[in-house]
Amino acid sequence: MVFSVALSGKLTKKLVENLGAGRHGDGGGLYLVVDPSGARRWIVRVVIKGQRNRKGAPLRTDFGLGGANIVTLNQARERALEYRRMARQGLNPRYNAAREAPTFEELAQQVHIERLPTWKNAKHGAQWINTLRDYAFPKIGRLPVDAVGQPEVLMCLSPIWTEKHETARRLSQRIKIVLDVAKSKGFRSGENPVTTISEAGVLPKVKAKPKHHEAMRWQDVPALYADLAGRSAISAKALMFTCLTGARTGEVLGMTWDEVDAERRIWTCPAVRMKSGESHRVPLTDEMLAVVEPLRAMGSKYVFEGQKRHKPLSNMSMLMLLRRMQIEGVTVHGFRSTFRVWAAEIARAPREVAEMSLAHKVGSEVERAYSRSDLLDRRRELMIAWSRFASGNQPISALD
Known part of the structure; x- marks a missing residue:
């Protein structure tokens, strides 16, 4: 029987949820980073045995462990411990850590939070995530992001492609962004399925009907x-x-x-x-x-x-x-x-x-x-x- 070791540190679940902007240490090189926007993410700082930086000093590196809304405090501590063990063996965690892919919904929520400061206004930010909530999450939200391919994307787009074409077009853009971010974080490889679908012309062409606001003479x-x-x-x-x-x-x-x-x-x-x-x-x-x-x-x-x-x-x-x-x-x-x-x-x-x-x-x-x-x-x-x-x-x- 395998027993899970209970790890401890300075932070608590309540502190993780309420600490203000800044870098907050838990111990053992684990930090909670809170951005001014309120976005929260974990990083771990390790010194890799036997490896040197360009100046000849021991190689000290920060690694992201994921958003605090996805990765719990205990999970962050376990991952930080894994990274420290690899570093002590002279292994660079960037190339040796086993990373569990988040679900599509988990990553989409994180992308939304990270982009909050860039929205033109709160309404646009809400529309971005609400489109995914209504048309993507019910079908692919629980899938790991590395399991989302062309069939899964088509499952979201096809039902509304002609009836709600503008909504479908925006949905495809937002799914593409989430999958692009997944690739940049190492959770996916290969071409984005949204791009493949678009270039292959899989979905029928829809002639957009211009909508004009009715005007008084x-x-x-x-x-x-x-x-x-x-x-x-x-x-x-x-x-x-x-x-x-x-x-x-x-x-x-x-x-x-x-x-x-x-x-x-x-x-x-x-x-x-x-x-x-x-x-x-x-x-x-x-x-x-x-x-x-x-x-x-x-x-x-x-x-x-x-x-x-x-x-x-x-x-x-x-x-x-x-x-x-x-x-x-x-x-x-x-x-x-x-x-x-x-x-x-x-x-x-x-x-x-x-x-x-x-x-x-x-x-x-x-x-x-x-x-x-x-x-x-x-x-x-x-x-x-x-x-x-x-x-x-x-x-x-x-x-x-």
């Missing part, structure tokens, strides 16, 4: 704006401001007062809320300021405060307002298209001015590298004309 905007102006709800003010600026819902609802420079008449939306990942300056017109300035009296952090103090309106607030107004078949995002059509057909604005007003990237990367201006002054002229038209303050005539 520009001719109907002044009547809508007049209706909104007669309403006191914050959602009405937010929708008025959205119409005037052509900004996205998340950009408007996340707007804080420290982003507004009333003196220079500029709203600077930070990169973290921009789809492009770059900050964007919006010229503020008289009509825009007339919407937001009275809201300062609320003393909130957010310009458009929701039902909870110092919290923004919900993402659905403006769309629900449109529905209560019995305006069907129109989305909030569609007002960007409304502005773009007006800018081209009525204002006859240059393409680069209209596109930059919507925070779209214009030209190739090389062209953008040489063009440092965001055309703020020219965009201001266009937004003044649009604001006057949309608010009914002045009939529009073609811009020069």
